Amino acid sequence: MSTPAEVxxxxxxxxxxxxxxxxxxxxxxxxxxxxxxPPAPFPRLREGFAEAFxxxxxxxxxxxxxxxxxxxxxxVPMWHSGAPESVRWFFQATNYNQTIFDFFxxxxxxxxxxxxxxxxxxxxxxxxxxxxxGAALLLILAAIVYTIYYVYPINDPLFYQACAxxxxxxxxxxxxxxxxxxxxxxxxxxxxxxxILRCFRRR
Numbered sequence: 001m002s003t004p005a006e007v008x009x010x011x012x013x014x015x016x017x018x019x020x021x022x023x024x025x026x027x028x029x030x031x032x033x034x035x036x037x038p039p040a041p042f043p044r045l046r047e048g049f050a051e052a053f054x055x056x057x058x059x060x061x062x063x064x065x066x067x068x069x070x071x072x073x074x075x076v077p078m079w080h081s082g083a084p085e086s087v088r089w090f091f092q093a094t095n096y097n098q099t100i101f102d103f104f105x106x107x108x109x110x111x112x113x114x115x116x117x118x119x120x121x122x123x124x125x126x127x128x129x130x131x132x133x134g135a136a137l138l139l140i141l142a143a144i145v146y147t148i149y150y151v152y153p154i155n156d157p158l159f160y161q162a163c164a165x166x167x168x169x170x171x172x173x174x175x176x177x178x179x180x181x182x183x184x185x186x187x188x189x190x191x192x193x194x195x196i197l198r199c200f201r202r203r
Contacts, residue, residue: 050122056115058200061193064112067103068186084163084171091162109144116140132199139192143185154178
């Protein structure tokens with residue numbers, strides 16, 4: 001025979017109407033007959049991974065922000081301030097075109113973007129995180145497309161060819177175009193960085 005405690009632990013049957021008759025239904029279903037959703041698997045583990053990739057996103061884009069700001073304030077004036085002569089000297093006499101890929105370039109684009117995408121996927125159930133990280137990822141992807149299809153075509157004659165066959169007017173025009181494009185890109189990705197920080201602060 002069952003003890004009173006065992007009887008108490010058993011799910012209770014609840015009478016429900018089926019057509020013109022009453023039927024017994026287990027209490028694990030709601031009055032409409034739909035079963036309760038099981039708890040999400042490993043929610044704490046998923047939350048831990050989301051926070052870890054959010055940390056990586058903050059660190060990755062903080063280094064980008066600092067490096068880009070340094071280039072804007074220190075490096076760019078070295079070749080822009082005395083254009084066109086300074087452009088030809090800087091890109092011919094220095095190894096800038098090699099060392100720049102120690103920090104910028106397509107591999108670093110992927111490494112900085114991947115943690116944001118993974119954090120978004122892991123935080124998808126949170127509407128707030130989904131909005132912030134989703135908007136940040138869209139801005140970052142837009143900046144990558146903008147860089148590849150607009151900024152890189154300016155880099156070719158300006159950086160790699162050092163404007164060797166360009167007139168002085170052409171050199172100055174390329175400098176001004178590149179700086180404007182770089183500022184617009186910096187603005188867009190900085191907004192994305194702020195969105196990532198806002199998501200990070202509420203953790």
